[in-house]
Amino acid sequence: MTDVLTRRALLRRAAASGAFLTVPGVLAACGGSSSKSSSSGSDHTLAKTLHFSNWPLYIDVNEKTKKHPTLDTFTKKTGVNVQYIEDINDNATYFGKIQGPLSRGQSIDRDIIVMTDNSRYPSLLIKKGWVEKLDKSAIPNFKNLVPALQHPNWDQNRDYSLPWQSGLTGIAYNDKLTEPVLTVPDLLENPQLKGKVTLLQGMGDTMPLIMFANGDDPAKVTDASWDRAMKRIKKAVDSGQIRQFTGNDYSGPLAKGDLKACFAWSGDVVQLEADNKHLHWNLPKDGGGIWTDNMLIPKGGNVYTASVYMNFAYDPHIAALIEDYVNYICPVKGAKGELEKIDPNVANNTLIFPTNAMLDNARNIDSAALNNERYITEWQNLVSG
Amino acid sequence: MTAVPATERMPRERTVSRVWSFVKHHALTAYAILAFTYLMVPIAVVIAFSFNNPAGRFNYTWSGFTFDNWKHWDGVPGLRSAMVLSLEIAFIASLVATALGTLIALALVRYGFRGRGATNLLIFLPLSTPEIVLGASLLTLFLNNHVSKVLQLGFWTILIAHVMFCISFAVVTVKARLIGFDRHLEEAAMDLGANEWVTFQKVTLPLIAPALLASLLLCFAISIDDFVVTYFNNGPKITFPLFVWGAARVGAPPQVNVIGSVIFIVAVSVMVANVLVQMRRAKSAATA
């Protein structure tokens, strides 16, 4: 296959395969040269390599070969090699890294990056003009985006961003070491858990659960509700109840038994449960957090190639293959149907395809609060001791 | 001064002091064994976990022995490229730093000149500045608009940083060896008609070669291990320590331990070989 595949040729092959939706179809498209002509007159060409930065354990892995099968499929299909880099460990640090070059109009050598909407960074990147608009003409599968995620307030029409995965923030516990921990007050105040509890270091991760426990609405933060929440967390920190604030590094201590319970993300715990039957995860009764990780194209990235990849990832079959490993919440319509064919266990897991009742009980944090200077400072001082 | 023979002391005092010295002698030896054990425990853990066969995706608890991680050491995506980058940087940085450092050391040992104190200070300061300050100050330089127009964060900024913090170590290492250096050999060569450059090539260089080698190895070791300064100045590039840092967030895979063990084994082998050669030389010198 040639390094450069014109978009026209790609679309032609796609058209030839009939759907461009399933891997067999796509592979058939790869081999075949059809007579049906395409519609697009754009002269966009694909780059040789797609540079894709993502979070660890966030795409399918073949445990034997340690390769990423869907990325190999993408390469086979388009001729574009994927340099997949797991270098995003938390939003703030990653933003801190990339803002230097981006603010100077330099490329960061990435075509796709993934950032969470419960941090201020996706909206900040757009506001600063540091991300490119998606080439929606190259993303016909855009229509597969679930309706609930189509109009976030920071990117009303999804001009700049496309969800990668969503997730719920709740409470994980180890039943070998503690009675079930199902509520935030139990986590923060049960003396049996003292020093064996962690919260998440992202304001947008931890605050929704605390605010729900206080009877406040995290989607509408007021100074009063903020102060109430801070007071509650501070009390738990000062009493020694809370051991640390973590990123996804809570998984080690939780798996090893250093923690009895902690705030945790749904998908992580699905993966951890597979290794350790004693781990459980629940959305607190009072309510939990929900967030979405978004693919963005940083300035200087190859918009067309990135968009072609996004289209690929929004093919329900591909999405299902990724989902089967990642175990977070899939934003692609039709993926559940595909997954039922591949791995019915996963397809019926309510952490991966949550019920409406669960979704109703989870909120993302008020984006205004994420940008409030006072809140940012207070939060930082809290989590850094 | 002549030693007073112990036999001239009172016999009882002698016994007491002998018992005391026996206890002390062996207490210290026992302590040394304990201390070495303490030093080795984490290394043993690192090597042991390189053979772990984690049941799931995480290498947290011991769950079985396997050679797989060694066979497929680069089975983790990104690990190989991180390792390659680390080796490249360490290789170039140790060469450049040793070259620059040797010149400085030669000047300091061989010549009297004005500004010697300032030079010493400039060598000493990077050694007494915390790494985090070195990293942060370089980052502010690289982020400055005038600089960042020509130099983006990445390979070159990592290299620049590593050369910077290696120079002082190179100077100190080479200087220590140069001080005991016999200048008569050079003077003899010059008397025989060799010019300064030929003398340097034929006499000086071979004599200081061990010092250069020591400096190269030290700089290499420091560079390949550096996390803090690199963390500030890496841009989009990932070195091995940075890979470990990222991987540790979700539980480092056993392959990280494999690489850690390999670096350890290679370094120790080089040093053991060096020590054995020295010991043999000393022995043959003694018997000659």
Next chain:
Amino acid sequence: MSFLHRHRNLTPYLLLAPGLLYLGIFFVVPLGFLLHQSLQSGNFDVGYAFTWAWGNYWDAIRGYRGHFIRSFEYAAIATVLALLFSYPLAYWIAFRGGRWKNLLLLFIVAPFFVTYLIRTLAWETILADQGPVVRVLRDIGILGQDGRLLATSFAVVAGITYNFLPFMALPIYVSLEQMDGRLIEAAQDLYASKWKAFVRVTLPLSLPGVVAGTLLTFIPAAGDFINAQLLGSPRNHMIGNVIQSKFLELTDYPAAAAMSFVLMAVILLMVALYARAVGTEKLTG
């Protein structure tokens, strides 16, 4: 080269030039930039501007006094522990090591060759709540049933001590090893006990090594953030953690730069005072 012959007094400068120029550009100049940065005001959204904002220093000291004190406290404890640990070991190798000295020395340097982060992670495994160390300490009653080592100041100090041990042990060893054996013999004859001989002669003679070792341990320890990050809790965070997060996460450069300077100034001040107390010639010697 004939040029050099005629201008021999130029040679040292030519030899120095490349290296010192390099250090000038990539060590001194960056410190200047950092200083400049530390006097800026503004915020990330609107940008930073140079305004002689000395208030940044005041804020750094006032707002993060606890972190500064903690850093120096941890570093001091770790330095003392490393000294107490290393001295007898270095002594044993230097005077009892015989022909195996250099090989034994290897054991001290060995930890240095396992990547810093990896050996710190190994301590995380060793000190884990369900790990062997904690279990034993619980069984013998030193720790309570729910006691722990990780995420405490103990773990942080222990990690720092271990990580910087070679910096302490090596200089001490070198100073002991270089000692003239006859001098010690003479001292043992002169003083009634070996202990007295040690205190009066050996110890003072090894002081340069002790001084170098303390500095080489204390300085990196005070600026460390890895140990506090991996082995500690937020209540054990050191000033390095704050600088790191202000620089790389919050992009609050002026505050981070001011803190870096305060850290550096305090360290240099301590080094100078220390040098004065023990005599400068021992520092440079």
